[in-house]
Amino acid sequence: xxxxxxxxxxxxxxxxxxxxxxxxxxxxxxxxxxxxxxxxxxxxxxxxxxxxxxxxxxxxxxxxxxxxxxxxxxxxxxxxxxxxxxxxxxxxxxxxxxxxxxxxxxxxxxxxxxxxxxxxxxxxxxxxxxxxxxxxxxxxxxxxxxxxxxxxxxxxxxxxxxxxxxxxxxxxxxxxxxxxxxxxxxxxxxxxxxxxxxxxxxxxxxxxxxxxxxxxxxxxxxxxxxxxxxxxxxxxxxxxxxxxxxxxxxxxxxxxxxxxxxxxxxxxxxxxxxxxxxxxxxxxxxxxxxxxxxxxxxxxxxxxxxxxxxxxxxxxxxxxxxxxxxxxxxxxxxxxxxxxxxxxxxxxxxxxxxxxxxxxxxxxxxxxxxxxxxxxxxxxxxxxxxxxxxxxxxxxxxxxxxxxxxxxxxxxxxxxxxxxxxxxxxxxxxxxxxxxxxxxxxxxxxxxxxxxxxxxxxxxxxxxxxxxxxxxxxxxxxxxxxxxxxxxxxxxxxxxxxxxxxxxxxxxxxxxxxxxxxxxxxxxxxxxxxxxxxxxxxxxxxxxxxxxxxxxxxxxxxxxxxxxxxxxxxxxxxxxxxxxxxxxxxxxxxxxxxxxxxxxxx
Amino acid sequence: xxxxxxxxxxxxxxxxxxxxxxxxxxxxxxxxxxxxxxxxxxxxxxxxxxxxxxxxxxxxxxxxxxxxxxxxxxxxxxxxxxxxxxxxxxxxxxxxxxxxxxxxxxxxxxxxxxxxxxxx
Numbered sequence: 001x002x003x004x005x006x007x008x009x010x011x012x013x014x015x016x017x018x019x020x021x022x023x024x025x026x027x028x029x030x031x032x033x034x035x036x037x038x039x040x041x042x043x044x045x046x047x048x049x050x051x052x053x054x055x056x057x058x059x060x061x062x063x064x065x066x067x068x069x070x071x072x073x074x075x076x077x078x079x080x081x082x083x084x085x086x087x088x089x090x091x092x093x094x095x096x097x098x099x100x101x102x103x104x105x106x107x108x109x110x111x112x113x114x115x116x117x118x119x120x121x122x123x124x125x126x127x128x129x130x131x132x133x134x135x136x137x138x139x140x141x142x143x144x145x146x147x148x149x150x151x152x153x154x155x156x157x158x159x160x161x162x163x164x165x166x167x168x169x170x171x172x173x174x175x176x177x178x179x180x181x182x183x184x185x186x187x188x189x190x191x192x193x194x195x196x197x198x199x200x201x202x203x204x205x206x207x208x209x210x211x212x213x214x215x216x217x218x219x220x221x222x223x224x225x226x227x228x229x230x231x232x233x234x235x236x237x238x239x240x241x242x243x244x245x246x247x248x249x250x251x252x253x254x255x256x257x258x259x260x261x262x263x264x265x266x267x268x269x270x271x272x273x274x275x276x277x278x279x280x281x282x283x284x285x286x287x288x289x290x291x292x293x294x295x296x297x298x299x300x301x302x303x304x305x306x307x308x309x310x311x312x313x314x315x316x317x318x319x320x321x322x323x324x325x326x327x328x329x330x331x332x333x334x335x336x337x338x339x340x341x342x343x344x345x346x347x348x349x350x351x352x353x354x355x356x357x358x359x360x361x362x363x364x365x366x367x368x369x370x371x372x373x374x375x376x377x378x379x380x381x382x383x384x385x386x387x388x389x390x391x392x393x394x395x396x397x398x399x400x401x402x403x404x405x406x407x408x409x410x411x412x413x414x415x416x417x418x419x420x421x422x423x424x425x426x427x428x429x430x431x432x433x434x435x436x437x438x439x440x441x442x443x444x445x446x447x448x449x450x451x452x453x454x455x456x457x458x459x460x461x462x463x464x465x466x467x468x469x470x471x472x473x474x475x476x477x478x479x480x481x482x483x484x485x486x487x488x489x490x491x492x493x494x495x496x497x498x499x500x501x502x503x504x505x506x507x508x509x510x511x512x513x514x515x516x517x518x519x520x521x522x523x524x525x526x527x528x529x530x531x532x533x534x535x536x537x538x539x540x541x542x543x544x545x546x547x548x549x550x551x552x553x554x555x556x557x558x559x560x561x562x563x564x565x566x567x568x569x570x571x572x573x574x575x576x577x578x579x580x581x582x583x584x585x586x587x588x589x590x591x592x593x594x595x596x597x598x599x600x601x602x
Numbered sequence: 603x604x605x606x607x608x609x610x611x612x613x614x615x616x617x618x619x620x621x622x623x624x625x626x627x628x629x630x631x632x633x634x635x636x637x638x639x640x641x642x643x644x645x646x647x648x649x650x651x652x653x654x655x656x657x658x659x660x661x662x663x664x665x666x667x668x669x670x671x672x673x674x675x676x677x678x679x680x681x682x683x684x685x686x687x688x689x690x691x692x693x694x695x696x697x698x699x700x701x702x703x704x705x706x707x708x709x710x711x712x713x714x715x716x717x718x719x720x721x722x
Contacts (some may be wrong), residue, residue, distance in 0.1 A: 344704075344705065345615060347705070348615070348617070348618065348704070348705055349615065349617035349618070351705070351707070351708070352617055352618060352620075352621030352622075352708055353617070353621065355621065355625075355707075355708045355709065356621060356624055356625075359625075359628070384624065384628075387620070387624050388621075388624075391617050391620060391621060394617065395617065478637070479637060479638070
């Protein structure tokens with residue numbers, strides 16, 4: 001599904017799915033996508049679907065529409081395009097490109113080259129040695145220019161490596177500053193990032209060279225900062241009085257900065273901040289080094305390159321954070337929406353049941369007040385009340401089951417094994433579901449294993465796991481002509497594996513849905529399902545070192561097999577032997593339909 | 603209200619169907635129940651009911667064809683239809699019949715149904 005993801009601006013982290021053929025974006029509430037950005041026009045742009053593409057059209061906005069930095073009136077979007085509206089930057093992701101070539105058949109990875117051409121490894125090099133490509137040559141007579149170029153390339157290589165290894169902006173900036181101090185003989189330095197909302201530069205990292213007074217404040221000329229940010233140029237100032245570009249300002253004169261380098265952190269489309277370093281040359285040091293300059297044009301070029309590299313990393317990190325945040329919010333939103341929907345349905349049931357009880361009470365009260373109380377009227381009132389009460393009770397059970405599922409799913413817990421009989425546990429579930437199955441005219445078959453030893457497992461948890469599966473099986477049959485659910489148990493003494501098999505004649509599960517049935521809040525039951533039942537059952541089986549296997553054929557039905565390693569109490573002291581788990585893991589489901597095995601996470 | 607009017611209830615919630623059936627029975631109406639609009643279309647054509655009560659959220663077709671077909675069947679047979687749905691979907695359904703937003707109160711719903719049956 002094509003989408004727009006806000007990577008910068010007040011709505012940062014929001015994702016808008018482009019479901020409709022026409023999507024309008026603007027500040028106004030009537031838009032499909034409303035942006036909370038005062039620099040966005042009320043009706044700013046529209047997106048018109050053309051086939052599987054979207055065309056972006058500016059609707060005469062005040063501040064214009066930009067795609068990948070260039071202003072547009074109309075533009076066909078490609079996946080990865082960045083759309084700037086006011087201060088809001090959006091990332092467009094298109095539909096999955098079906099035309100992408102499937103390379104699986106084009107590239108073969110084989111154990112042995114059948115067309116052996118005699119190739120062999122001639123040289124090998126460790127990854128860490130890669131950076132030595134820029135190491136100074138052994139030749140002492142190599143030109144200084146080449147040596148400098150090599151050194152600069154090495155710096156850039158190391159910068160690229162350093163910035164690619166962290167997703168924490170503060171850590172990233174700190175690392176960059178350390179590296180700059182390693183390569184440039186600066187006394188003080190800082191990195192400032194632009195606040196996306198206020199556009200103001202905010203200091204993030206500060207450094208002083210060792211030996212330089214550390215509590216000294218770094219005072220930076222606003223004139224220089226404005227120049228760097230507005231013009232997107234790096235500057236080197238060796239003496240402000242010599243630089244006529246800043247003659248209108250007094251700040252540099254007052255600060256007495258002898259040498260400074262200030263470069264923009266130019267990202268893909270915007271300046272995200274600045275890097276500033278300076279140095280003070282005392283007369284003594286000038287005499288020592290024989291020059292009044294420490295920073296050169298070469299330093300400036302290098303700093304600009306570092307600034308760009310750092311900016312890209314800052315952008316990537318910000319986008320990544322925004323993406324993670326958006327996904328987190330989406331997950332929370334989905335959880336709330338899903339639970340709310342289910343609770344709403346339960347409440348509607350309670351409301352209906354209560355209303356019937358209320359009517360029954362009213363009927364009874366009226367009959368009493370009319371003096372017409374008799375067996376018939378009393379029976380009628382009681383029947384209405386009972387009907388209502390049954391509905392209320394049913395919904396109490398539903399809310400109780402929901403809370404239990406939520407609790408089971410939300411916390412990591414170790415099963416509490418105790419000697420239990422799987423036939424009794426599964427039989428109890430069957431008993432519990434029998435009346436509902438009868439009500440829904442679902443034939444219920446219960447086939448307990450003829451011999452079932454007492455086994456060590458958590459009976460309460462297993463009861464819940466089986467109940468969820470059996471409930472699903474009954475629900476799956478409701479819209480079928482043939483409605484049958486079979487529950488059976490089995491214990492494999494050789495493998496020490498306990499199994500509960502639940503077979504239904506329901507509508508079955510499509511192949512593409514099989515992969516998602518254990519995902520939380522994904523329900524095939526529409527309004528009736530919480531999307532928690534199967535994940536909870538799966539979690540319980542995983543906690544027991546087991547799994548749930550699913551075999552399903554659409555329009556024929558499904559078979560769910562819950563299997564877990566279990567031993568009788570006298571052999572269960574301590575850990576389960578590894579070979580038991582191993583044997584469970586390698587068993588394959590044999591079925592002509594679609595099969596999905598939910599194995600424990602490694 | 604005419605004698606023993608027949609009402610078709612289309613709702614995936616068994617509770618809602620049961621409550622509504624019980625309430626309508628108190629008013630002398632008989633009910634036919636189904637979960638999905640697809641089956642309801644056949645029932646509506648077959649039984650020529652006096653009223654259809656349809657919970658729009660019971661339509662699980664991806665394109666919404668179930669709801670469309672049922673509304674078309676109601677229109678074809680001249681059967682009044684009460685559509686229960688979310689406030690957001692009101693605009694979509696309002697033109698086809700009487701719309702009641704969820705969550706509704708059964709008392710109000712019955713009152714509306716009574717009115718429609720009386721007018722029929």
